[in-house]
Amino acid sequence: MTKLSVNINKIAVIRNSRGGNLPDVIEAARRIEGFGAQGITVHPRPDERHIRYSDVRELKRVVTTEFNIEGNPFDPFVELVMEVVPTQVTLVPDAHDAITSNAGWNTVKYRDYLRSRADLFHSRGIRVSIFVNPDVEMVRGAAECGADRVELYTEGYASAYPSNPEAAVRDYVAAAEEARRLGLGLNAGHDLNLDNLRYFISRIPFTDEVSIGHALISDALYYGLERTVAMYLDRVKG
Template sequence: MTKLSVNVNKIAVIRNSRGGNMPDVVRAAQDIERFGADGITVHPRPDARHIRYDDVRALKRVLTTEFNIEGNPIPSFIDLVLEVCPTQVTLVPDAPDAITSNAGWNTVANRDFLTGVTARFHERGIRVSIFVDPVAEMVAGARACGADRVELYTEAYAREYAASPERAVAPYVAAAEEARRQGLDLNAGHDLNLENLAYYIGRIPWTDEVSIGHALICDALYYGLENTVQLYQRQLKH
Protein backbone atom coordinates (compact mmCIF):
# COMPACT_ATOMS: atom_id res chain seq x y z
CA MET A 1 0.00 0.00 0.00
CA THR A 2 1.35 3.41 -1.01
CA LYS A 3 1.66 5.74 1.97
CA LEU A 4 0.46 9.36 1.95
CA SER A 5 2.82 11.96 3.39
CA VAL A 6 1.26 15.42 3.58
CA ASN A 7 3.48 18.43 3.02
CA VAL A 8 2.42 21.21 5.41
CA ASN A 9 4.48 24.03 3.88
CA LYS A 10 1.42 25.84 2.52
CA ILE A 11 -0.12 25.97 5.98
CA ALA A 12 3.02 27.77 7.13
CA VAL A 13 2.74 30.19 4.19
CA ILE A 14 -0.70 31.30 5.42
CA ARG A 15 0.60 31.72 8.97
CA ASN A 16 3.62 33.71 7.86
CA SER A 17 1.52 36.09 5.74
CA ARG A 18 0.06 37.65 8.90
CA GLY A 19 2.53 36.78 11.63
CA GLY A 20 1.49 35.14 14.86
CA ASN A 21 0.57 31.49 14.97
CA MET A 22 -2.67 31.21 12.98
CA PRO A 23 -2.99 28.64 11.57
CA ASP A 24 -0.94 26.57 13.98
CA VAL A 25 1.32 24.40 11.82
CA VAL A 26 2.04 21.87 14.56
CA ARG A 27 -1.61 21.43 15.45
CA ALA A 28 -2.54 21.11 11.77
CA ALA A 29 0.10 18.41 11.28
CA GLN A 30 -1.21 16.49 14.29
CA ASP A 31 -4.75 16.78 12.92
CA ILE A 32 -3.59 15.52 9.52
CA GLU A 33 -2.08 12.48 11.22
CA ARG A 34 -5.32 11.92 13.12
CA PHE A 35 -7.31 12.22 9.88
CA GLY A 36 -5.42 9.27 8.42
CA ALA A 37 -2.20 10.47 6.78
CA ASP A 38 0.79 8.13 7.03
CA GLY A 39 3.38 10.86 7.42
CA ILE A 40 4.22 14.56 7.43
CA THR A 41 6.63 16.26 5.03
CA VAL A 42 8.31 19.65 5.41
CA HIS A 43 10.64 21.50 3.11
CA PRO A 44 12.44 24.28 5.02
CA ARG A 45 14.25 26.81 2.87
CA PRO A 46 16.98 29.27 3.88
CA ASP A 47 14.67 32.31 3.60
CA ALA A 48 12.11 30.72 6.00
CA ARG A 49 9.24 31.83 3.77
CA HIS A 50 7.13 28.91 4.91
CA ILE A 51 8.40 26.15 7.22
CA ARG A 52 11.01 27.45 9.63
CA TYR A 53 13.75 25.47 11.28
CA ASP A 54 12.01 25.89 14.65
CA ASP A 55 8.84 24.39 13.12
CA VAL A 56 10.84 21.31 12.20
CA ARG A 57 12.07 20.94 15.78
CA ALA A 58 8.57 21.43 17.19
CA LEU A 59 7.06 18.89 14.80
CA LYS A 60 9.64 16.27 15.68
CA ARG A 61 8.60 16.47 19.33
CA VAL A 62 4.95 15.58 18.67
CA LEU A 63 4.58 13.60 15.43
CA THR A 64 3.74 9.93 15.70
CA THR A 65 3.88 8.97 11.99
CA GLU A 66 6.81 9.11 9.59
CA PHE A 67 8.55 12.48 9.40
CA ASN A 68 10.16 13.43 6.09
CA ILE A 69 12.38 16.51 5.80
CA GLU A 70 13.24 17.51 2.25
CA GLY A 71 15.56 20.17 0.94
CA ASN A 72 18.89 21.14 -0.54
CA PRO A 73 21.67 19.73 1.67
CA ILE A 74 23.42 23.00 2.41
CA PRO A 75 25.37 23.01 5.71
CA SER A 76 22.55 24.47 7.82
CA PHE A 77 20.07 21.93 6.41
CA ILE A 78 22.43 19.04 7.10
CA ASP A 79 22.92 20.24 10.68
CA LEU A 80 19.14 20.51 11.18
CA VAL A 81 18.45 17.01 9.88
CA LEU A 82 21.23 15.49 11.99
CA GLU A 83 19.82 17.30 15.04
CA VAL A 84 16.16 16.33 14.46
CA CYS A 85 16.84 12.83 13.12
CA PRO A 86 13.62 12.28 11.10
CA THR A 87 12.49 9.01 9.59
CA GLN A 88 13.57 10.15 6.13
CA VAL A 89 15.49 12.94 4.48
CA THR A 90 14.81 13.73 0.82
CA LEU A 91 17.65 15.49 -0.96
CA VAL A 92 16.38 18.09 -3.43
CA PRO A 93 18.66 20.31 -5.56
CA ASP A 94 16.57 23.48 -5.36
CA ALA A 95 18.17 26.91 -5.59
CA PRO A 96 17.65 29.29 -2.63
CA ASP A 97 15.33 31.50 -4.72
CA ALA A 98 13.29 28.67 -6.28
CA ILE A 99 9.54 29.07 -5.85
CA THR A 100 9.23 25.30 -5.72
CA SER A 101 11.35 22.31 -6.64
CA ASN A 102 11.88 22.29 -10.41
CA ALA A 103 14.38 19.53 -11.24
CA GLY A 104 15.91 16.35 -9.94
CA TRP A 105 19.56 15.70 -9.15
CA ASN A 106 22.13 14.79 -11.71
CA THR A 107 23.25 11.88 -9.59
CA VAL A 108 26.17 11.09 -11.89
CA ALA A 109 27.76 14.55 -11.90
CA ASN A 110 27.12 14.98 -8.15
CA ARG A 111 28.00 11.45 -7.09
CA ASP A 112 30.82 12.33 -4.70
CA PHE A 113 28.84 15.04 -2.95
CA LEU A 114 25.66 12.98 -2.62
CA THR A 115 27.59 9.92 -1.45
CA GLY A 116 29.21 11.92 1.35
CA VAL A 117 25.92 13.50 2.47
CA THR A 118 24.09 10.18 2.34
CA ALA A 119 26.75 8.51 4.48
CA ARG A 120 26.41 11.22 7.15
CA PHE A 121 22.67 10.69 7.41
CA HIS A 122 23.05 6.92 7.45
CA GLU A 123 25.34 7.25 10.46
CA ARG A 124 22.29 8.61 12.34
CA GLY A 125 19.96 5.90 11.04
CA ILE A 126 18.07 8.26 8.72
CA ARG A 127 16.61 6.84 5.51
CA VAL A 128 17.82 8.78 2.47
CA SER A 129 15.75 9.46 -0.63
CA ILE A 130 17.17 11.36 -3.61
CA PHE A 131 14.88 13.49 -5.80
CA VAL A 132 15.40 12.60 -9.47
CA ASP A 133 13.84 13.11 -12.86
CA PRO A 134 12.33 9.97 -14.45
CA VAL A 135 15.57 8.94 -16.13
CA ALA A 136 17.01 5.46 -15.63
CA GLU A 137 20.59 6.74 -15.50
CA MET A 138 19.73 9.15 -12.67
CA VAL A 139 17.94 6.39 -10.75
CA ALA A 140 20.93 4.07 -11.08
CA GLY A 141 23.16 6.97 -10.07
CA ALA A 142 21.19 7.39 -6.85
CA ARG A 143 21.86 3.76 -6.00
CA ALA A 144 25.57 4.34 -6.61
CA CYS A 145 25.40 7.21 -4.10
CA GLY A 146 24.10 4.84 -1.44
CA ALA A 147 20.50 6.09 -1.36
CA ASP A 148 17.74 3.93 0.07
CA ARG A 149 15.06 5.43 -2.17
CA VAL A 150 14.47 7.74 -5.07
CA GLU A 151 11.61 10.21 -5.32
CA LEU A 152 10.46 10.68 -8.89
CA TYR A 153 9.77 14.32 -9.76
CA THR A 154 6.23 14.10 -11.17
CA GLU A 155 5.66 17.63 -12.48
CA ALA A 156 5.96 16.53 -16.12
CA TYR A 157 3.51 13.69 -15.52
CA ALA A 158 0.96 16.08 -14.01
CA ARG A 159 1.43 18.62 -16.79
CA GLU A 160 0.96 16.08 -19.59
CA TYR A 161 -1.69 13.92 -17.94
CA ALA A 162 -4.74 15.64 -19.43
CA ALA A 163 -3.50 15.22 -23.00
CA SER A 164 -2.47 11.57 -22.67
CA PRO A 165 -2.22 9.72 -19.36
CA GLU A 166 -0.43 6.78 -20.99
CA ARG A 167 2.21 8.95 -22.63
CA ALA A 168 2.61 11.03 -19.48
CA VAL A 169 3.26 8.06 -17.22
CA ALA A 170 5.50 6.05 -19.59
CA PRO A 171 8.88 7.51 -18.54
CA TYR A 172 7.89 7.11 -14.89
CA VAL A 173 7.08 3.45 -15.35
CA ALA A 174 10.49 2.94 -16.94
CA ALA A 175 12.25 4.82 -14.14
CA ALA A 176 10.28 2.94 -11.50
CA GLU A 177 11.24 -0.37 -13.07
CA GLU A 178 14.89 0.72 -12.99
CA ALA A 179 14.52 1.56 -9.29
CA ARG A 180 13.17 -1.94 -8.67
CA ARG A 181 16.10 -3.46 -10.59
CA GLN A 182 18.50 -1.41 -8.50
CA GLY A 183 16.90 -2.52 -5.24
CA LEU A 184 15.72 0.99 -4.43
CA ASP A 185 12.46 1.84 -2.72
CA LEU A 186 10.31 4.36 -4.55
CA ASN A 187 8.61 7.66 -3.73
CA ALA A 188 6.88 10.22 -5.95
CA GLY A 189 5.95 13.85 -5.59
CA HIS A 190 5.10 17.19 -7.18
CA ASP A 191 1.72 18.25 -8.59
CA LEU A 192 0.02 14.94 -7.87
CA ASN A 193 -3.67 15.57 -7.18
CA LEU A 194 -7.12 13.97 -7.01
CA GLU A 195 -7.35 13.83 -10.80
CA ASN A 196 -4.06 12.15 -11.64
CA LEU A 197 -3.02 10.24 -8.52
CA ALA A 198 -5.01 7.03 -8.92
CA TYR A 199 -3.83 6.48 -12.49
CA TYR A 200 -0.20 6.99 -11.52
CA ILE A 201 -0.40 4.51 -8.64
CA GLY A 202 -2.35 2.09 -10.79
CA ARG A 203 0.53 1.98 -13.25
CA ILE A 204 3.26 1.98 -10.58
CA PRO A 205 1.68 0.15 -7.64
CA TRP A 206 5.04 -0.53 -5.98
CA THR A 207 5.37 3.17 -5.14
CA ASP A 208 6.11 3.28 -1.41
CA GLU A 209 5.09 6.86 -0.69
CA VAL A 210 3.70 9.98 -2.30
CA SER A 211 4.34 13.44 -0.87
CA ILE A 212 1.50 15.88 -1.58
CA GLY A 213 1.11 19.41 -0.28
CA HIS A 214 -0.07 22.20 -2.55
CA ALA A 215 -2.96 20.38 -4.22
CA LEU A 216 -4.14 18.76 -0.99
CA ILE A 217 -4.21 22.04 0.93
CA CYS A 218 -6.02 23.74 -1.96
CA ASP A 219 -8.62 20.96 -2.03
CA ALA A 220 -9.06 21.32 1.73
CA LEU A 221 -10.43 24.83 1.18
CA TYR A 222 -13.42 23.25 -0.55
CA TYR A 223 -13.73 19.81 1.04
CA GLY A 224 -12.34 20.37 4.52
CA LEU A 225 -9.02 19.06 5.77
CA GLU A 226 -10.23 15.79 7.27
CA ASN A 227 -12.33 14.87 4.25
CA THR A 228 -9.52 15.81 1.86
CA VAL A 229 -6.94 13.59 3.55
CA GLN A 230 -9.38 10.71 3.29
CA LEU A 231 -10.16 11.51 -0.36
CA TYR A 232 -6.46 11.21 -1.18
CA GLN A 233 -6.19 7.97 0.76
CA ARG A 234 -9.09 6.57 -1.24
CA GLN A 235 -7.30 7.46 -4.48
CA LEU A 236 -4.28 5.49 -3.29
CA LYS A 237 -6.48 2.49 -2.51
CA HIS A 238 -8.53 2.77 -5.74
Protein backbone atom coordinates in the same frame (compact mmCIF):
# COMPACT_ATOMS: atom_id res chain seq x y z
CA MET B 1 0.06 -0.07 0.18
CA THR B 2 1.35 3.34 -0.89
CA LYS B 3 1.67 5.76 2.01
CA LEU B 4 0.44 9.34 1.90
CA SER B 5 2.80 11.93 3.35
CA VAL B 6 1.26 15.41 3.54
CA ASN B 7 3.54 18.38 2.94
CA ILE B 8 2.40 21.15 5.30
CA ASN B 9 4.50 23.99 3.86
CA LYS B 10 1.45 25.79 2.49
CA ILE B 11 -0.15 25.88 5.93
CA ALA B 12 2.96 27.70 7.15
CA VAL B 13 2.70 30.12 4.20
CA ILE B 14 -0.75 31.19 5.40
CA ARG B 15 0.49 31.58 8.97
CA ASN B 16 3.51 33.62 7.94
CA SER B 17 1.47 35.95 5.74
CA ARG B 18 -0.24 37.40 8.80
CA GLY B 19 2.14 36.82 11.68
CA GLY B 20 1.19 35.08 14.89
CA ASN B 21 0.35 31.40 14.94
CA LEU B 22 -2.85 31.05 12.93
CA PRO B 23 -3.12 28.49 11.47
CA ASP B 24 -1.03 26.43 13.86
CA VAL B 25 1.16 24.12 11.75
CA ILE B 26 1.83 21.80 14.68
CA GLU B 27 -1.86 21.31 15.35
CA ALA B 28 -2.45 20.84 11.62
CA ALA B 29 0.15 18.06 11.54
CA ARG B 30 -1.51 16.35 14.51
CA ARG B 31 -4.90 16.50 12.84
CA ILE B 32 -3.61 15.30 9.47
CA GLU B 33 -2.12 12.26 11.19
CA GLY B 34 -5.38 11.76 13.06
CA PHE B 35 -7.25 11.81 9.76
CA GLY B 36 -5.18 8.86 8.57
CA ALA B 37 -2.16 10.23 6.70
CA GLN B 38 0.90 8.04 7.18
CA GLY B 39 3.49 10.82 7.12
CA ILE B 40 4.26 14.51 7.44
CA THR B 41 6.64 16.25 5.03
CA VAL B 42 8.29 19.64 5.40
CA HIS B 43 10.67 21.49 3.11
CA PRO B 44 12.42 24.23 5.10
CA ARG B 45 14.27 26.74 2.94
CA PRO B 46 17.10 29.03 4.02
CA ASP B 47 14.88 32.14 4.11
CA GLU B 48 12.24 30.29 6.21
CA ARG B 49 9.49 31.78 4.06
CA HIS B 50 7.15 28.96 5.04
CA ILE B 51 8.33 26.15 7.34
CA ARG B 52 10.83 27.47 9.87
CA TYR B 53 13.67 25.54 11.41
CA SER B 54 11.94 25.98 14.77
CA ASP B 55 8.81 24.31 13.30
CA VAL B 56 10.91 21.32 12.28
CA ARG B 57 12.26 20.92 15.78
CA GLU B 58 8.80 21.15 17.33
CA LEU B 59 7.27 18.78 14.77
CA LYS B 60 9.84 16.14 15.64
CA ARG B 61 8.41 16.07 19.17
CA VAL B 62 4.81 15.54 18.04
CA VAL B 63 4.81 13.63 14.74
CA THR B 64 4.01 9.97 15.37
CA THR B 65 3.99 8.78 11.76
CA GLU B 66 6.92 9.03 9.33
CA PHE B 67 8.62 12.43 9.35
CA ASN B 68 10.21 13.46 6.05
CA ILE B 69 12.41 16.55 5.70
CA GLU B 70 13.15 17.73 2.16
CA GLY B 71 15.79 20.15 1.03
CA ASN B 72 19.10 20.93 -0.58
CA PRO B 73 21.81 19.56 1.74
CA PHE B 74 23.63 22.83 2.35
CA ASP B 75 25.42 22.90 5.69
CA PRO B 76 22.61 24.54 7.75
CA PHE B 77 20.10 22.02 6.40
CA VAL B 78 22.45 19.14 7.16
CA GLU B 79 22.94 20.40 10.72
CA LEU B 80 19.18 20.61 11.23
CA VAL B 81 18.53 17.10 9.91
CA MET B 82 21.36 15.61 11.98
CA GLU B 83 19.90 17.28 15.07
CA VAL B 84 16.26 16.35 14.45
CA VAL B 85 16.83 12.83 13.03
CA PRO B 86 13.66 12.36 10.95
CA THR B 87 12.55 9.05 9.50
CA GLN B 88 13.63 10.18 6.06
CA VAL B 89 15.56 12.99 4.41
CA THR B 90 14.81 13.77 0.76
CA LEU B 91 17.64 15.52 -1.05
CA VAL B 92 16.34 18.11 -3.51
CA PRO B 93 18.58 20.38 -5.66
CA ASP B 94 16.73 23.63 -4.99
CA ALA B 95 18.47 26.95 -5.44
CA HIS B 96 18.17 29.34 -2.48
CA ASP B 97 15.62 31.46 -4.37
CA ALA B 98 13.58 28.66 -5.95
CA ILE B 99 9.83 29.14 -5.66
CA THR B 100 9.33 25.39 -5.69
CA SER B 101 11.23 22.27 -6.73
CA ASN B 102 11.70 22.26 -10.50
CA ALA B 103 14.21 19.50 -11.33
CA GLY B 104 15.81 16.36 -10.03
CA TRP B 105 19.47 15.78 -9.25
CA ASN B 106 22.04 14.90 -11.83
CA THR B 107 23.17 11.94 -9.78
CA VAL B 108 26.09 11.20 -12.07
CA LYS B 109 27.60 14.69 -11.96
CA TYR B 110 27.06 15.09 -8.22
CA ARG B 111 27.70 11.47 -7.20
CA ASP B 112 30.55 12.14 -4.77
CA TYR B 113 28.73 15.05 -3.14
CA LEU B 114 25.49 13.12 -2.73
CA ARG B 115 27.30 10.01 -1.50
CA SER B 116 29.05 12.04 1.21
CA ARG B 117 25.70 13.45 2.35
CA ALA B 118 24.01 10.05 2.25
CA ASP B 119 26.81 8.51 4.31
CA LEU B 120 26.46 11.28 6.88
CA PHE B 121 22.69 10.83 7.24
CA HIS B 122 23.03 7.06 7.37
CA SER B 123 25.37 7.48 10.33
CA ARG B 124 22.32 8.74 12.25
CA GLY B 125 20.03 5.99 10.96
CA ILE B 126 18.11 8.30 8.61
CA ARG B 127 16.64 6.87 5.40
CA VAL B 128 17.90 8.78 2.35
CA SER B 129 15.75 9.51 -0.70
CA ILE B 130 17.13 11.40 -3.71
CA PHE B 131 14.83 13.50 -5.89
CA VAL B 132 15.32 12.61 -9.57
CA ASN B 133 13.72 13.10 -12.95
CA PRO B 134 12.14 9.98 -14.50
CA ASP B 135 15.41 8.96 -16.10
CA VAL B 136 16.84 5.46 -15.80
CA GLU B 137 20.41 6.78 -15.75
CA MET B 138 19.62 9.13 -12.87
CA VAL B 139 18.01 6.27 -10.94
CA ARG B 140 21.14 4.18 -11.40
CA GLY B 141 23.22 7.14 -10.29
CA ALA B 142 21.12 7.47 -7.13
CA ALA B 143 21.87 3.85 -6.27
CA GLU B 144 25.59 4.57 -6.71
CA CYS B 145 25.19 7.55 -4.35
CA GLY B 146 24.04 5.18 -1.62
CA ALA B 147 20.37 6.23 -1.65
CA ASP B 148 17.75 4.01 -0.04
CA ARG B 149 15.01 5.42 -2.24
CA VAL B 150 14.42 7.75 -5.14
CA GLU B 151 11.59 10.24 -5.36
CA LEU B 152 10.40 10.71 -8.92
CA TYR B 153 9.71 14.35 -9.82
CA THR B 154 6.18 14.11 -11.19
CA GLU B 155 5.56 17.61 -12.61
CA GLY B 156 6.08 16.27 -16.14
CA TYR B 157 3.56 13.50 -15.56
CA ALA B 158 0.99 15.91 -14.13
CA SER B 159 1.37 18.33 -17.05
CA ALA B 160 0.96 15.66 -19.73
CA TYR B 161 -1.68 13.56 -17.97
CA PRO B 162 -4.82 15.44 -19.16
CA SER B 163 -4.03 14.90 -22.84
CA ASN B 164 -2.45 11.42 -22.80
CA PRO B 165 -2.17 9.53 -19.52
CA GLU B 166 -0.35 6.55 -21.02
CA ALA B 167 2.34 8.69 -22.63
CA ALA B 168 2.60 10.80 -19.48
CA VAL B 169 3.42 7.86 -17.25
CA ARG B 170 5.66 5.88 -19.64
CA ASP B 171 9.04 7.25 -18.51
CA TYR B 172 7.97 6.99 -14.87
CA VAL B 173 7.17 3.30 -15.23
CA ALA B 174 10.59 2.68 -16.77
CA ALA B 175 12.37 4.62 -14.03
CA ALA B 176 10.32 2.91 -11.33
CA GLU B 177 11.07 -0.55 -12.71
CA GLU B 178 14.78 0.27 -12.72
CA ALA B 179 14.58 1.45 -9.13
CA ARG B 180 12.90 -1.80 -8.13
CA ARG B 181 15.50 -3.84 -10.04
CA LEU B 182 18.25 -2.04 -8.12
CA GLY B 183 16.56 -2.61 -4.76
CA LEU B 184 15.67 1.04 -4.25
CA GLY B 185 12.44 2.14 -2.60
CA LEU B 186 10.21 4.45 -4.63
CA ASN B 187 8.58 7.74 -3.71
CA ALA B 188 6.85 10.29 -5.94
CA GLY B 189 5.84 13.90 -5.61
CA HIS B 190 5.07 17.27 -7.17
CA ASP B 191 1.75 18.25 -8.77
CA LEU B 192 0.06 14.95 -7.98
CA ASN B 193 -3.60 15.62 -7.28
CA LEU B 194 -7.07 14.10 -7.03
CA ASP B 195 -7.35 13.81 -10.81
CA ASN B 196 -4.04 12.14 -11.68
CA LEU B 197 -2.98 10.26 -8.55
CA ARG B 198 -5.06 7.09 -8.90
CA TYR B 199 -3.80 6.40 -12.42
CA PHE B 200 -0.18 6.89 -11.39
CA ILE B 201 -0.52 4.41 -8.53
CA SER B 202 -2.39 1.93 -10.71
CA ARG B 203 0.53 1.91 -13.17
CA ILE B 204 3.23 1.86 -10.47
CA PRO B 205 1.54 0.00 -7.61
CA PHE B 206 4.83 -0.62 -5.77
CA THR B 207 5.22 3.11 -5.05
CA ASP B 208 6.16 3.32 -1.38
CA GLU B 209 5.09 6.90 -0.71
CA VAL B 210 3.64 9.99 -2.34
CA SER B 211 4.37 13.40 -0.87
CA ILE B 212 1.61 15.90 -1.63
CA GLY B 213 1.20 19.42 -0.35
CA HIS B 214 0.06 22.21 -2.64
CA ALA B 215 -2.84 20.38 -4.27
CA LEU B 216 -4.02 18.75 -1.05
CA ILE B 217 -4.02 21.95 0.99
CA SER B 218 -5.75 23.77 -1.90
CA ASP B 219 -8.43 21.08 -2.08
CA ALA B 220 -8.92 21.39 1.66
CA LEU B 221 -10.21 24.93 1.09
CA TYR B 222 -13.15 23.40 -0.77
CA TYR B 223 -13.69 20.07 0.98
CA GLY B 224 -12.24 20.57 4.46
CA LEU B 225 -9.00 19.03 5.68
CA GLU B 226 -10.39 15.78 7.08
CA ARG B 227 -12.43 14.95 3.97
CA THR B 228 -9.54 15.91 1.68
CA VAL B 229 -7.06 13.62 3.44
CA ALA B 230 -9.64 10.81 3.12
CA MET B 231 -10.04 11.51 -0.60
CA TYR B 232 -6.29 11.31 -1.19
CA LEU B 233 -6.03 8.15 0.86
CA ASP B 234 -8.70 6.65 -1.37
CA ARG B 235 -6.73 7.61 -4.49
CA VAL B 236 -3.52 5.96 -3.31
CA LYS B 237 -5.31 2.63 -3.12
CA GLY B 238 -4.83 2.55 -6.90
